[in-house]
Amino acid sequence: MTENDRRWSIGEVAKASGVTIRTLYHYEEIGLVPASERTASGHRRYTEADLRRLYRVRALRGLGLSLEEIAGVLDRPGDDLTALRALLGAQLAELDLRAARIGQLKEQISGLLWMLDKEVMPDPEKFMAALELHSVYESFFGQELRDHLARRRAEIGEEGMAGIRAQWLDMLREARRHLLDGTPVDDPRVQTLATRWEAMAAGLQSGDRQVDERVTAAGMALWRSSGPELSAQLSRQIDWLDAGDLPALMDFFERARKAREGTG
Known part of the structure; x- marks a missing residue:
């Protein structure tokens, strides 16, 4: 046989x-x-x-x-791989999305662990407030937008995101110094800084105008709803930033933009 x-x-x-x-x-x-x-x-x-x-x-x-x-x-016939290619392409896209979601979740958990590790006896109220902010964030950014942001972060990569965060902090510190010094918003130094700030924000966008506009709108709505809470949480993570600084800095950049456009 x-x-x-x-x-x-x-x-x-x-x-x-x-x-x-x-x-x-x-x-x-x-x-x-x-x-x-x-x-x-x-x-x-x-x-x-x-x-x-x-x-x-x-x-x-x-x-x-x-x-x-x-x-x-x-x-299908043995030599027809069209369907398999389409399925594998869809499966790869799904896996990429899962990986992006995992990366986003890792970032959130790392931030919470940092809060717990920063102090010997973490303040339970502050920690629970941070958890609540995650829930508030999800209420403004639906799953579709969160997936979009997760994919965009994955495209930029961990090293790229670390560079953007470092750049963001440097510009925030410089803007705070100008604000405390009373530098006018039409000062060339402030205008240069505001231009860099806007360029950094534009670099985070995907290029899909409709989606980017939805993300911007959701971010603005979240800020209007929970700006003080977001500022307080951020100030706990940045030693030189006070709780009330972030709203003042956002207003400073907005006034600089209006001064450049002549709408202030």
């Missing part, structure tokens, strides 16, 4: 493939991997072609495809 003539029982297939007998029954019920033959007494017998199909199912399942998607791929 040649290898092509060999037949396997369901128990042998389960043992060799690592797929349970119950799963093999299910695959047959839905027509995914039926046993090609039966003995006179009705026992299933799997052919070499059946085993190859089963291993393809396992491989595609390992890539995250559903059984329905796998059936659609396997039912």
